[in-house]
Amino acid sequence: MPSKNPASGIVVLGITLDGKEWAKSCLELILEELHADGFDTLSLAAKYRRAELCVSLIELGSDPKRLLPSNASALEQAILGTNMTSVKELLKHGDDPNIDTRIRPLCQAVHHNGSEMVQLLIENEALLDGICSNCSFTCALEPAAYQNNRDAAEMLIKAWPTVDLRLYGEYDTALMAAAYSGSLDVAKLLIKHGADVNIKLEPSRFGGVLGAAFCGYGVMKMIPYLIEKAGANPNRIIEDLRERDPWISDSNKGSAYEISEWLFAKSYLNPEEVRGLAYNAYWNVLEPLIQLASWLLKDSRRSVRP
DSSP states (O other): OOSSSHHHHHHHTTOOOTTOHHHHHHHHHTTTOOOTTSOOHHHHHHHTTOHHHHHHHHHHTOOTTOOOTTSOOHHHHHHHTTOHHHHHHHHHTTOOTTOOBSBOHHHHHHHHSOHHHHHHHHHTTOOTTOOOSSOSSSSTHHHHHHTTOHHHHHHHHHHOOOTTOOOOSSSSSHHHHHHHHTOHHHHHHHHHTTOOTTOOOSSOSSSSHHHHHHHSSSHHHHHHHHHHTSOOOTTHHHHHHTTOOOOOOHHHHHHHHHHHHHHHHTTSSOHHHHHGGGGTSOHHHHHHHHHHHHHHHHHHHHHHOO
16 A cells, blocks of 8 residues: 555545455444545545546445544535546535635635536535635635636526625625736626626725726726726726826836826826826826826927917
8 A cells, every 4th residue: 555544545546445354344443544645544535536426435434524623625626637427426415515615615616627617516416605604705606707718607696696796805796806807708707697897885995897807907998998888987086096006017017108108198087187197196107298298298298389
């Protein structure tokens, strides 16, 4: 056996329990014992894609709902391993589709897997608004929006269409997550189902949808769509960001200057009004707008000199 715990060998080597009383007896003796990696045998079997062994272990007495000291679970390992068969068997035999291993199963499925896993969890009554206790995303619709996963987003919206759920995380709504990440397809889907492009929430990192888009990626496609097709108020960029200082990466600043030029060229923003923000707004986030406004005004004054 490759481990001091013989159950590990049974799992890793693919040994089945059919006609092997010694293996069955071995597992019964150490059913709930933790292995060196912190998993119990059921979670280890799920990790190694041993769906048939998961069923056998549950029949022997393993608790599919067990939350391990490491905050791992059998369902979590099956989802991370993208093993649909194991997930189906665990749910069929009583596993909890809402177990909180820091990240809820539905959020985990959206984040790591395809739409089939998401649909399976929805059908098994996974909470669509289940809040993760320690996750880079708050609930399942947020990673679907951020990653431009249209299929998953459509399933989630169809099952529970509260598209403007307050997330209380890095992004305040799913639309703000989509706007920041440049996920145009999902942004269009959310707006089609009623997401508010002019929503204002406090406290907030970005202040609103346009604020998030201005600081984010794919800005040259996202902001024109939000303003010209979805009805976002261009002045919300100023309103959203003038009293906030969200970080903008150097790679995003070039796009921020480009979209600033577009906003002035289209007369969506007034250079005179924007230049005045230099004295009463956070400089970093609005720097592209303020600098470009100053340059435009200087050029216009030169052009009218006698």
